Amino acid sequence: MVDSGVVGDGGVTTDRWGPQPPDGRAVVVALHGRGQDRDAFRELVEALPLGDLPVLAPRAAGDTWYPLPFTAELARNEPHLTQALAAVDAAVQEAVDAGVPLERVVLLGFSQGACLALQSFLTSPRRYAAVVALTGGFAGPPGTAPAPPDGAAGVPVLLATHAEDGWVPLWRVQETADLLASAGAPVTLLVEPGADHVVTPLARRAVADVLERALA
Structure with a gap:
């Protein structure tokens, strides 16, 4: 069963899967890809080696976090990008309010959601258990980059x-x-190798390795 509720501006809702956060040893905040519907994203996440961890999955209106490619000028994706970052903050805060410390929160995303996860971490770094970006990078046009963030040291990051x-x-x-x-x-x-825009068995094993170390 999916429990959904409004979690901020811009028509963003959140899906909650698995046990209530205090019942798990950690929480996963999971961010979907562009145009990825609820069932497809849940299938992707449930195929990952997350064990019985509860999942908080914010969902953008229209299943898209921002309209243009992530390599566009940042201003051209506003106000959607700012609203999307606020949705990430709200989901993380929900976990914290439920009694889960930040160092037990895993921030995970696929495709556009991976880009959003990384942008959130780079612009507002927190002491997460881990950041998992399955096909993603920071936002902004070629030749630009944010400054190295203070507060990211020691947080394991997987880029696949x-x-x-x-x-x-x-x-x-x-x-x-x-x-x-x-x-x-x-x-x-x-x-x-290749051009597949999918999460492979090798990537899933990498997720397992990172989480095993992060949550030991």
């Missing part, structure tokens, strides 16, 4: 992608890995 992905260019994923590493985050970068 395909070398020829048509939606998220490899150079931006690599730039994101370098930026986070320069801020002191232990980064795992998984680049698989």
